[in-house]
Amino acid sequence: MTNILTTKNLNIHYGPKHAVHDVNLNIKDGKITAIIGPSGCGKSTILRCFNRMNDFITGIKISGEVVFNERNIYHPSTDPSRIRKSVGMVFQRPNPFPKSIYNNIVWGPKINNLDLDFEELVETSLKKAALWDEVKDRLNDSALALSGGQQQRLCIARAIAMSPKVILMDEPCSALDPKATIKIEDLMGELRESYTIVIVTHNMQQAARVSDETAFFYEGELIEFGNTPDMFTNPTKKQTEDYITGRFG
Amino acid sequence: MARHLQNELNKLKLQLLSLGAAVEDSVQKSVKSVATRDIALAKEILESDEFIDKLEVEVEEEALKILALYQPVANDLRMVVAILKINNDLERIGDLSVNIAEQSYYIGQQKNIQIPFDFQTMAQKTAAMLKKSLDSLVQIDVDLAYEVCHADDEVDKIHRSLYPILYSEVMKNPANVETMIRFLSISRNVERIADYTTNIAEDVIYMINGAIVRHTQESFSKV
Numbered sequence: 001m002t003n004i005l006t007t008k009n010l011n012i013h014y015g016p017k018h019a020v021h022d023v024n025l026n027i028k029d030g031k032i033t034a035i036i037g038p039s040g041c042g043k044s045t046i047l048r049c050f051n052r053m054n055d056f057i058t059g060i061k062i063s064g065e066v067v068f069n070e071r072n073i074y075h076p077s078t079d080p081s082r083i084r085k086s087v088g089m090v091f092q093r094p095n096p097f098p099k100s101i102y103n104n105i106v107w108g109p110k111i112n113n114l115d116l117d118f119e120e121l122v123e124t125s126l127k128k129a130a131l132w133d134e135v136k137d138r139l140n141d142s143a144l145a146l147s148g149g150q151q152q153r154l155c156i157a158r159a160i161a162m163s164p165k166v167i168l169m170d171e172p173c174s175a176l177d178p179k180a181t182i183k184i185e186d187l188m189g190e191l192r193e194s195y196t197i198v199i200v201t202h203n204m205q206q207a208a209r210v211s212d213e214t215a216f217f218y219e220g221e222l223i224e225f226g227n228t229p230d231m232f233t234n235p236t237k238k239q240t241e242d243y244i245t246g247r248f249g
Numbered sequence: 250m251a252r253h254l255q256n257e258l259n260k261l262k263l264q265l266l267s268l269g270a271a272v273e274d275s276v277q278k279s280v281k282s283v284a285t286r287d288i289a290l291a292k293e294i295l296e297s298d299e300f301i302d303k304l305e306v307e308v309e310e311e312a313l314k315i316l317a318l319y320q321p322v323a324n325d326l327r328m329v330v331a332i333l334k335i336n337n338d339l340e341r342i343g344d345l346s347v348n349i350a351e352q353s354y355y356i357g358q359q360k361n362i363q364i365p366f367d368f369q370t371m372a373q374k375t376a377a378m379l380k381k382s383l384d385s386l387v388q389i390d391v392d393l394a395y396e397v398c399h400a401d402d403e404v405d406k407i408h409r410s411l412y413p414i415l416y417s418e419v420m421k422n423p424a425n426v427e428t429m430i431r432f433l434s435i436s437r438n439v440e441r442i443a444d445y446t447t448n449i450a451e452d453v454i455y456m457i458n459g460a461i462v463r464h465t466q467e468s469f470s471k472v
């Protein structure tokens with residue numbers, strides 16, 4: 001199994017705060033990797049490194065490497081917008097553009113001057129995001145009229161429209177009800193066939209249900225990384241066991 | 250929630266230990282009824298099985314409740330799974346103890362019959378295995394659990410040694426054939442108790458270190 005994303009001695013500082021310590025992590029191609037850990041452990045910071053979303057934070061200092069497609073994405077010659085085309089992101093709260101459902105999907109490809117059949121792109125993206133049947137008759141309605149769960153699936157469809165290799169999900173279900181959460185989890189299972197997914201979640205059961213591999217972070221350090229079933233039945237580190245069983249964190 | 254889960258797990262463990270104590274008592278009484286030809290004691294065991302069955306159902310219900318409400322993981326999950334399996338094994342041991350008591354009830358009514366094999370040693374070893382397996386659960390002692398797995402061989406050996414003895418007894422005195430068959434049944438039941446006790450020890454090993462040693466040589470090689 002090849003690694004699609006690799007961090008090498010990754011260190012991240014927010015001003016004087018050392019948020020991520022010397023992390024070496026391999027994200028496998030075509031797998032779902034869950035990143036878990038208590039609040040402030042650096043999991044979202046790591047996730048945002050994978051498509052350089054941290055670039056917008058003032059005072060951040062990043063050392064080490066994040067390798068994607070055999071290139072260090074933090075190399076000065078790398079164009080971050082090119083990285084973000086290949087590594088899409090879905091956020092904690094659904095954030096559709098205040099535009100129609102149709103325009104949410106085609107916006108990215110259009111501003112990137114991609115020569116595509118947009119009708120087809122909208123249909124395939126929405127189908128892949130398991131939203132097509134619910135919205136096919138109202139593509140020109142505002143995306144903001146959709147329910148929270150539908151909006152989040154629209155955001156996934158929007159990410160898919162750019163044909164990414166990797167989709168990053170930062171607590172994608174934390175603002176959703178259980179029914180909408182299950183739909184997103186089922187969707188992740190289907191997307192696994194075509195994309196690599198990295199998900200940050202606070203929900204232990206969700207990490208156990210959806211992911212193939214799990215990375216546990218504590219105070220900016222990668223404590224344990226491995227196969228999800230092993231991690232949730234027989235973790236090797238006591239800190240991991242204490243965290244996933246709710247004894248701390 | 251972790252504290253609630255811990256309270257529930259402690260409660261579950263105590264329930265299982267109550268069942269373990271009842272089963273241990275039943276096994277001790279059943280082998281004693283054979284050794285002392287005590288018909289009244291044998292009858293007592295036949296009547297006590299209902300209590301064991303009731304405890305087994307209670308433990309299972311409690312374990313299922315914990316799985317449904319708390320979705321335990323890691324060592325907590327292993328503990329609930331091990332307890333569910335040990336629960337079944339203890340109930341089966343209770344049934345085997347009843348089988349022994351049934352045979353004992355018959356034998357106790359026969360005159361001038363001697364136990365034709367080293368029943369005392371076999372019974373003592375099996376009772377000790379059962380006690381040790383439950384102790385390994387209480388003390389979270391993986392070495393003790395491995396000792397139980399190892400001891401099963403000795404009980405098997407005694408059981409196997411019975412066949413030629415019984416054959417020769419039947420040849421000597423064909424009129425005693427039914428009694429000898431009942432001794433064979435007693436030995437077989439004691440040997441099965443030792444097997445279930447080994448299962449318990451293997452589940453304790455899984456609970457402690459996550460290793461499934463069942464159907465492997467590992468349960469024996471660690472001793």
